[in-house]
Amino acid sequence: MSAIKLGVPSKGRLMEKTFDWFAERGIRLRRTGSEREYAGAVDGVEKVELVLLSAGEIPRELAAGRIHLGVTGSDLVRDKLADWPTLVEELAPMGFGHADLIIAVPACWADVDTLEDLDAAAHAFRAAHGHRLRIATKYHRLVREFLTREGIADWQLVDSQGATEGTVKNLTAEAIADITSSGETLRANHLKILSDGLIHSSQATLFASRMADWAGLEAPRAALIAQLGV
Ligand SMILES: Nc1ncnc2c1ncn2[C@@H]1O[C@H](COP(=O)(O)OP(=O)(O)OP(=O)(O)O)[C@@H](O)[C@H]1O
Ligand SMILES: O=P(O)(O)OC[C@H]1O[C@H](OP(=O)(O)OP(=O)(O)O)[C@H](O)[C@@H]1O
Structure with missing residues (x-):
């Protein structure tokens, strides 16, 4: 069963504030396992998987289509991806990480x-x-x-x-x-x-990959977007 892969910064301020931002919208992101283990889970929405990554790597993972959604700085997407608007869609500025x-x-x-x-x-x-x-x-x-x-x-x-x-x-x-x-x-x-x-x-921004395989994930995507209000 396929699921939407959501890439989130794996440490520091960006990670904590990302967790808070989703929690305010009824979606609980949490680390599973130890502090040092980069595994996570998502509660409150169907068919979404959490992938913890370095903020600097999230643009590349979005561009390669290995994650469907990702949170990272708008600066990093612009700097790391040539012609970024063809590769990713900016869904929502998140109001932190300025x-x-x-x-x-x-x-x-x-x-x-x-x-x-x-x-x-x-x-x-x-x-x-x-x-x-x-x-x-x-x-x-x-x-x-x-x-x-x-x-x-x-x-x-x-x-x-x-x-x-x-x-x-x-x-x-x-x-x-x-x-x-x-x-x-x-x-x-x-x-x-x-x-x-x-x-x-x-600022921290939620991006959607234009390169990922969204086939069969249209309904979970619509449900997630509706819940997030973006
Ligand atoms: N005061 C700040 N210092 C550093 N980065 C900040 C600051 N405020 C916001 N940011 C944003 O945080 C992002 C960088 O985060 P971070 O340093 O965790 O990324 P990274 O390059 O993946 O780091 P690392 O390579 O150490 O894992 C950038 O988008 C940057 O604009
Ligand atoms: O305006 P300020 O509040 O002082 O913050 C800016 C500083 O924070 C960042 O460095 P970071 O601590 O992430 O380390 P870095 O030098 O490894 O980038 C950035 O590169 C600046 O050096």
Whole structure:
């Protein structure tokens, strides 16, 4: 008997708030087994199975059709999937997990407050140093598309999978593109956001896969969507 596979973040704030969001709509998601065992169950709706996954892997699993529904950040779907609207459907923003993907530069760069200023600074940087200004990020697709669309030249991305704000102090980048929520990490690392440097405002979002096999699952899908009110 087939069932709808629902992918949910396996740890941390996103997992807890996802469980709360479904509970508020009469569906109980729960871990089965130990804290460390990634098994789960769904009560309150028929033919839905819980799959606990890393938030970062949920976009790929949706695109591959290995899960039917998935909860993850809207930033991760846009960054990890080329042409994401053809692969997944955005069913509902969930109202938590808010974070802004932004571009930030050293606070001491008095002449750089906008993208236009960054463009000028990058040009001058290349002339002075013989290589392009480095922007550290893990959001390669979103940052590349944004800078290209905005017509900024003379930059290069350097990969940073964590502690991205530290790369400027460590002299491995001149600027960063990362998510911020409270802004504390940026402040602590003496970085400032460009006034027009917002790339994407992210929040946890429920997605449906366009690539999964929904045959025979139309009725459970309709029942679930109705119960969730999305
Ligand atoms: N303050 C925050 N710090 C980090 N991520 C946040 C924050 N607020 C919201 N998010 C969102 O949470 C998601 C990332 O979650 P998480 O770090 O658990 O994912 P992950 O890449 O799967 O992590 P891991 O690889 O450690 O399992 C992104 O969509 C991000 O926008
Ligand atoms: O604006 P703030 O409230 O300070 O939050 C933003 C920070 O949180 C995230 O890092 P996380 O703790 O997930 O670790 P990471 O460096 O591994 O991404 C993000 O990458 C920022 O560094």
